[in-house]
Amino acid sequence: xxxxxxxxxxxxxxxxxxxxxxxxxxxxxxxxxxxxxxxxxxxxxxxxxxxxxxxxxxxxxxxxxxxxxxxxxxxxxxxxxxxxxxxxxxxxxxxxxxxxxxxxxxxxxxxxxxxxxxxxxxxxxxxxxxxxxxxxxxxxxxxxxxxxxxxxxxxxxxxxxxxxxxxxxxxxxxxxxxxxxxxxxxxxxxxxxxxxxxxxxxxxxxxxxxxxxx
Numbered sequence: 001x002x003x004x005x006x007x008x009x010x011x012x013x014x015x016x017x018x019x020x021x022x023x024x025x026x027x028x029x030x031x032x033x034x035x036x037x038x039x040x041x042x043x044x045x046x047x048x049x050x051x052x053x054x055x056x057x058x059x060x061x062x063x064x065x066x067x068x069x070x071x072x073x074x075x076x077x078x079x080x081x082x083x084x085x086x087x088x089x090x091x092x093x094x095x096x097x098x099x100x101x102x103x104x105x106x107x108x109x110x111x112x113x114x115x116x117x118x119x120x121x122x123x124x125x126x127x128x129x130x131x132x133x134x135x136x137x138x139x140x141x142x143x144x145x146x147x148x149x150x151x152x153x154x155x156x157x158x159x160x161x162x163x164x165x166x167x168x169x170x171x172x173x174x175x176x177x178x179x180x181x182x183x184x185x186x187x188x189x190x191x192x193x194x195x196x197x198x199x200x201x202x203x204x205x206x207x208x209x210x211x212x213x214x
Contacts, residue, residue, distance in 0.1 A: 007031075007125050007200065009075075013090045014130035015160040016152065017137035017144075019181045023130060024088035026186055026193055027200075033084030036075065038093075039067045049101075050151040057101040061110060065094045065117070072121045091121055092173075096163045100156075126175045126203060128196075129168050132182040134158045168207075176207040 010027060012020040021037065028035035040046065049060040072091055098110050132140075134157040141149050168176065177199055186193040199210045 007084065009085045009087075009122065009124045010126050010128065010200070011087045011090045011124040012128045012130060013088075013093050013164075014181075015132075015137055015157060015164055016149070017140040017157070018130040018132050019140075019184075019186065020128075020130050021088040023128070023181075023186055023196070024086045027197075028084075028086040030197065031084045031086065033086050036071065036085060036087040038087075038089040039071060040064075042067065047148040050148055053101055053156075054103075057103075058106045058110070061094065061098050061102060061106075062113070064097070065110070065114060068094055069117045069121070076120070076122045087124070090124065090127055091118060092167065096160070096167050100159045100163045124174050126177060126200065127171075127173075128177045128179060128200075129164065130179050130181050131161065131164065132180065134161060136182045137161075171207065175203055175205045177203060177210060178207065179210045 010024075012024045012027070014020045024037075025035060027033070043060060043063050045056055045060040045063055049056040068089070068091055075085065075087075095111075095114055098107060098114070102110055134154045137157045138152070138154045141152055168178065177196075179196060179199075184192040186196070196210060199208065
């Protein structure tokens with residue numbers, strides 16, 4: 001039987017509104033680790049992207065790719081053994097969003113750049129894929145009220161969910177924990193957070209689906 005995996009670098013990922021940043025913050029605080037947040041709000045093209053995805057997708061995606069790469073490269077250059085790290089995204093997130101938003105020609109060029117950059121970056125010890133259905137995601141997005149997210153539709157969220165599910169269906173790059181957050185609230189229900197902490201500590205590798213509390 002395999003022992004527990006070593007957890008110096010955890011990455012939390014999932015579609016918009018799944019709760020990845022909330023969970024990443026709580027895990028980093030609980031572990032006494034460093035929190036790495038994706039630089040989403042620094043993307044100057046993001047507001048225009050949600051207004052007209054087809055016209056603005058490529059430049060938005062390339063900006064995200066390069067900024068995430070720079071952030072992850074800095075992480076590689078640091079000593080991960082000094083302090084645990086929790087990130088609210090994986091580098092693969094870029095690939096998933098590109099697949100949902102770019103044209104075929106744009107995607108070919110994007111994939112070339114992505115593969116060149118990806119090889120230089122550190123891999124997490126554990127990836128946590130948080131998911132929820134499109135209706136729940138849309139409600140959460142509306143509730144938090146970011147202006148640039150107002151044009152997001154349930155149909156677009158369905159696209160992202162499909163992209164994430166297809167990506168993680170055959171994922172073998174690192175240990176993976178899949179968590180459905182549709183009925184969970186880590187801030188309001190401490191038992192939900194304790195449940196996921198137990199699942200993390202008990203993880204022995206491969207893919208594990210967390211059974212939510214009843």
